[in-house]
Amino acid sequence: MKTQKLKYDGTFEGLLTAIFTVYEERLSSAHIIEERFFEPDFFSELITVFTDENKASRVWEGLKSFQQFRTSVYRSFLSGLPDKEVHILDAIQYVLKTKNDKDYGHPSVLKMAQITKQIGREKHRMEAFVRFKRTKDDIYVAIIEPDFNVLPLIAKHFKNRYADQQFVIYDRSRSYGIFYDLNSVQFIELDFNDTVLKEALHDEEKHYDEMWQDYFISTGIKSRINKKLHLRNVPKRYWKYLNEKKPL
Structure with a gap:
């Protein structure tokens, strides 16, 4: 058969x-x-x-x-x-x-x-580690590359958390994203990358990154750094999302 x-x-x-x-x-x-x-x-x-x-x-x-x-x-x-x-x-x-x-x-x-x-587990980590960048159009944008297609699962979380601002979360691995327009979340398809984002960023974003890095360094206590614990809680593959690790 x-x-x-x-x-x-x-x-x-x-x-x-x-x-x-x-x-x-x-x-x-x-x-x-x-x-x-x-x-x-x-x-x-x-x-x-x-x-x-x-x-x-x-x-x-x-x-x-x-x-x-x-x-x-x-x-x-x-x-x-x-x-x-x-x-x-x-x-x-x-x-x-x-x-x-x-x-x-x-x-x-x-x-x-x-x-x-x-x-x-991937959903919770995305909700914790996604960082937004403000654009010149006052839309907040984040680029992610999750192992799984979790955008449909995290949309509600970010809509509730950032109800007063327009935002885009773009999944670079799957070439689509979600856009919140202050009323509803829509799934969108667009050609988006780090270069496009850098050109669209608000001028103040670079200063915010520098301020955050300075704060992160100044509040750290070297004698209490536990690298193994840190890596377990914040795996290296998520560092690219964090301002204090890799600013745009």
């Missing part, structure tokens, strides 16, 4: 539509794959999935009784890992069949729980 390869558009709704298709067509050997990673072969049957909001909603509603597991499904999708669809489909099929969403003896359920924990 040929494997059925379900090619979808890479959106979360597209993935849920593909899962709906697996149940609707009663596919017994399905493999869901994002279209950008799809490679045709002679041993598989291609099924192109077109995103359907209604079908996606029905799958999402079907998982309503398993709130923690639903979180794992969404966060596993945001991981961007190449085999995420395999674990998500396998886990959903198991949970819907057994009604046991906390059986970590099941490989896919365990894998998704582990991914969810990793993404949660």
Whole structure:
């Protein structure tokens, strides 16, 4: 029997539509794959999935009784890992069949729980380490490169924390960002890099960086520096976000 390869558009709704298709067509050997990673072969049957909001909603509603597991499904999708669809489909099929969403003896359920924990840790670190720069247009901008696609998870935090200022957080690794216009958060696509940001910065930003560095140095007590503890709490890969470590 040929494997059925379900090619979808890479959106979360597209993935849920593909899962709906697996149940609707009663596919017994399905493999869901994002279209950008799809490679045709002679041993598989291609099924192109077109995103359907209604079908996606029905799958999402079907998982309503398993709130923690639903979180794992969404966060596993945001991981961007190449085999995420395999674990998500396998886990959903198991949970819907057994009604046991906390059986970590099941490989896919365990894998998704582990991914969810990793993404949660990345989310909290982004919320702690993101630093904004003020532009000449009075929009505050931050460029990040998280391991996972956490922008959808941190948007609410920054909207609540900086409700009185317009801001952009741009994910350089994934070439998109979020923009808060004082009313709502929107997802945006733009060509953005450090050079563009430097040219757009407000003149006072350089002085703020210098002042912050001076404060950081003057308040530090050399005899109490614990480098190992510091690296554990603030890993080096986050230093590029911090004014006191690497100002623009």
